[in-house]
Amino acid sequence: MKxxxxxxxxxTYAICEDKDQKFFAIEVSELPQGAHEGDVLDVNDTEGTININAEATEQRRSKAKKLQDKLFK
Known part of the structure; x- marks a missing residue:
């Protein structure tokens, strides 16, 4: 899983980045409905599925918010 x-x-493409800072173009039609910029995706090449990892997405957004608060206060 990636x-x-x-x-x-x-x-018509979502430009996605992996942990090694490599970029991938995925057609928007292949994404789960409701996918937005900043969402973390779990891509299972074996099954051919793409799912939004809500927990990881929330962790990333929370971390970014804390950093913004620290920088701008």
């Missing part, structure tokens, strides 16, 4: 983060959307 873990990716949605970096941005470009046309």
């Amino acid at each position: 873990t990716l983060v949605i970096d941005r959307f470009e046309g």
Whole structure:
């Protein structure tokens, strides 16, 4: 299983980044409904599934929020 983060959307593609800072283009139609920039995706190549990892996404957003609060206060 591979873990990716949605970096941005470009046309019909979601540009995703892995832990090694490699980028992948995934067609938006292949993403789970409701996927947004910053969402963590679990990609299972064997089963051909892509799921949003809500727990990991929330952890990343919380960490970013704490950093923003620290920098701007």
